[in-house]
Amino acid sequence: MRIVVDRDRCTGLGMCEAEAPDLFEVQDDGTLKLLNDRPGAPDRESAESAVLACPTEALSLVED
């Protein structure tokens, strides 16, 4: 499973970081840093919550 950020849509609102602080961090300049773009099974639920919580629908999960 891989997390994909649509950089055109992301505005750094940080809801993903609130849902999954181990996976996402908004930077000083408002861009989003993926701390881990290939989370393991234990993080799947929080990754899915982050995708759903994004106000700009900038996140998706891709099964490789």
Add this chain to the structure above:
Amino acid sequence: MDGRFVVVGGSLAGLRALQAARKSGFAGPLTLVGGEIHLPYDRPPLSKEYLRAGPEEPEDPTYRTKEELLGELDVDLRLGTRATGLDAQRRVIPLSDEGGRATELDYGAVVIATGAKARTLPDTEKLAGVHTLRTLDDAIAIRAALDTGARTVVVGAGFIGSEVASSARKRGLPVTVLEALPVPLVRSVGEQMGRACAELHRAHGTDLRCGVKVTGLTSADGKVTGVSLDDGTTVPADLVVVGTGVAPCTEWLAGSGVTLHERDGGIVCDETLYTGLPGVYAAGDVAHFPNPLFGGLMMRLEHWTNAAEQGLLAARNALNPAEAKPAASVPYFWSDWYDSRIQFVGVPQAEEIRVVSEELGEEKFLALYRRGDRVTGCISIDRPTQIMKYRRMIMQSKSWAEALEFAGVS
């Protein structure tokens, strides 16, 4: 749960309720009753990107196509249809459909997510050039007026009004914002923070006038020409946007047995968003609920994140009341003014507020809010990396001392 699952209200909370119902494994009939003819759409862009100058058309704010809603979620869509009551005895919801015909829906469970409607100025409904901004149709009308280069006057320096002002200024139009209070946003963020936000207007050439009372509008040929103030002056205007708050849409529940709040008519729920009527839950802008994270403080929130979270929670709880979970969330909202982003987490009601950025001599604004010995709120302007860290501290009931230490003050 036996029977039909009905969601009343076709905005974000309603959409999330539908999604959560199916995700929870509910395979029975699922009906959405939406008062607008539009499919569920995203509101935050309406006062921001949607008002940006062309030439390209603004992005369609619709969340999902009709095919996706029908396909993925197998929803019985009743758009342009209003619920006109709720009969808890017979477990039916009377409806008035697109053509004004009266029908009925039986239900096993209901999520009420009818949201709120914008307050208007009295006797201005028929006047051209006067708008509120709540719906997609409102945004289309305001965008069209901005396209003609309208002299813009915004009544109310709240978040929606201020975003409209920002969008109009970005187009280079003359903008005046009229605010009744001496400082804007005092109730939502506090006085010192309200002043910091007001500074953004001044820095971008918006004429912000506080402590002024609107006494009426002037017009010619059915079209607005200005806004009259109590000091006897009139501000000329081609477009007037009224941003003076909203009221929950709950008139249709009068006499239903649902408890309506004495002050604003919002629905009074318990911490699981249950209304007290069997099977009936509420979510989003309509719902008052005690938040266990803040000692059971009653709140009604008008935020995107709250609508999203509560829509999901209300549906889950309605389907499985025996294991209902509380709406324990840290409120979060953001607002984009000019090139700045204001972010707020927590609750504004505080015993102490520390403007941390001032103490540290930092340019970018950040303040912390205390209740008891806990950090319970944070506001920042253009500090996106910090706000969610404070949100987490509030979520984890961290102490005031820890928050100050993290901020670098003590």
